[in-house]
Amino acid sequence: MTAQNGEASLTASDITDSSALVHGLTAEEIRTLTAKCIEAKAAAYCPYSLFRVGSALLTHSGSYISGANVENASYPVGSCAERVAMGSAVFAGHRRGDFRAIAVATDAPEPSSPCGMCRQFLREFCGGTSRL
Ligand SMILES: O=c1ccn([C@H]2C[C@H](O)[C@@H](CO)O2)c(=O)[nH]1
Numbered sequence: 001m002t003a004q005n006g007e008a009s010l011t012a013s014d015i016t017d018s019s020a021l022v023h024g025l026t027a028e029e030i031r032t033l034t035a036k037c038i039e040a041k042a043a044a045y046c047p048y049s050l051f052r053v054g055s056a057l058l059t060h061s062g063s064y065i066s067g068a069n070v071e072n073a074s075y076p077v078g079s080c081a082e083r084v085a086m087g088s089a090v091f092a093g094h095r096r097g098d099f100r101a102i103a104v105a106t107d108a109p110e111p112s113s114p115c116g117m118c119r120q121f122l123r124e125f126c127g128g129t130s131r132l
């Protein structure tokens with residue numbers, strides 16, 4: 001699930017029961033994921049791109065784990081928000097099969113989807129059933 005909070009933005013309160021059904025989550029879970037990934041964006045370290053990204057994971061046990069992008073002067077060394085969130089989750093003890101959903105927020109007007117490196121990184125822990 002991708003959320004933006006620039007213009008034409010999605011906020012947690014826009015989530016309806018039917019949009020939640022599409023993702024196989026409850027409306028409350030999507031609202032919380034939306035709020036958490038937007039909040040996480042504020043912690044981004046992105047002096048090079050100036051593109052803030054926040055991410056939030058929901059585990060089957062009901063935990064929410066957030067991350068934001070952390071850049072580096074050597075650009076490829078930086079990490080996307082999704083990998084920061086997943087790295088924190090793994091550090092907290094979560095493993096493959098623990099994840100129900102991952103949400104991503106940016107300031108862009110259109111939804112943004114994870115890059116190839118994040119897809120590979122997430123695949124290690126999400127299998128094929130986690131919702132984006
Ligand atoms: O899904 C995405 C796409 C981009 N970025 C970051 C990487 C870089 O710091 C900045 C610009 O690409 O946004 C993420 O964190 N997640």
Ligand SMILES: [Zn+2]
Nearest residue numbers: 080114115118
């Ligand atoms: Zn990425």
